[in-house]
Amino acid sequence: MGVPRFWREIPSRYNLIGVKCGNCNKILFPPRFICPHCRRTGKLEPYKLKPKGKVLSYTVIHVAAQGFERMVPYILGIIELEDGPRIMAQITDCDEKEINIGDEVEIIFRKMGEEGKEGVIYYGFKARKIPKS
Numbered sequence: 001m002g003v004p005r006f007w008r009e010i011p012s013r014y015n016l017i018g019v020k021c022g023n024c025n026k027i028l029f030p031p032r033f034i035c036p037h038c039r040r041t042g043k044l045e046p047y048k049l050k051p052k053g054k055v056l057s058y059t060v061i062h063v064a065a066q067g068f069e070r071m072v073p074y075i076l077g078i079i080e081l082e083d084g085p086r087i088m089a090q091i092t093d094c095d096e097k098e099i100n101i102g103d104e105v106e107i108i109f110r111k112m113g114e115e116g117k118e119g120v121i122y123y124g125f126k127a128r129k130i131p132k133s
Contacts, residue, residue, distance in 0.1 A: 016049035016107060016125065018085060029085035051107040052130070053081040060096045075099055079107070079127050089127045104130040 018029035022043030026035060029049060034041050058077035075091040077099070089107065091099055105127040112124040 019044040020047040
């Protein structure tokens with residue numbers, strides 16, 4: 001099996017996989033071994049999160065870290081997923097004048113970078129605003 005195929009076949013690699021506590025029913029992301037709400041272990045089951053949520057807060061980054069200068073400005077938001085967990089993600093496909101707190105977004109997977117010129121490409125999740133109908 002080649003390296004790219006190996007990475008694609010990891011279940012949580014291109015999915016939002018968290019855990020659901022069988023004791024208190026809280027949904028957690030990223031996955032944990034102990035529920036921080038009820039402090040129980042052993043009842044945490046894998047749970048595929050719905051890829052939709054809403055913007056709770058956001059900021060516009062104008063000065064990027066070294067190596068990412070070509071990306072600025074970009075929007076970084078705190079997203080509350082429909083299932084409850086909150087994640088931080090870059091909000092793409094819109095500019096700062098088009099985003100508002102409360103906007104609905106969907107989680108998408110995008111290329112984040114690659115290791116060297118001929119290295120493995122790695123992906124991560126970002127958020128994209130859902131157009132209002």
